[in-house]
Amino acid sequence: MSTKQSFLNRELWLLTFQGAFQRAKIYTKEASEKQRKQFREALSEYVEQNLLQQYHGKVNDEKHIENIHALIKFTEKFEPILKPGKLYFGVAQKILNLYLKYQWCVGNSQEPPHFPVYPELCNRRNDRFELMHL
Secondary structure, X not given: OOHHHHHHHHXXXXXHHHHHHOXXXXXXXXXXXXXXXXXXXXXXXXXXXXXXXXXXXXXXXXXXXXXXXXHHHHHHHHHHHEOOOOOOHHHHHHHHHHHHHHHHHOOOXXXXXXXXXXXXXXXXXXXXXXXXXX
């Protein structure tokens, strides 16, 4: 990776973490800044080495959800500094989706998948809209 690419990638991760963590309050009170930095570095390395290459082609919703769960599982290693010992699904989903969208924007990957909504949530939402005559 060239110096320019490395710089851009660090900036993309900075934006990704800001977007995903801004309101999530993922860290315990005991988590030091050094531990937080180590977590972010390990997380970005995990995504780049284990998940990113899968998105150079089309990824279906099932595989995307599987990758989000794999990301959550990875974060269990950081249980002492994370509330509640791992990332919530929504935070992990936002990390992966934001980073994939940024990679797409700079021309490094195909259009990323949209966040898949579980069918049962869709059904509940549709029922509510029908009740509201929407």
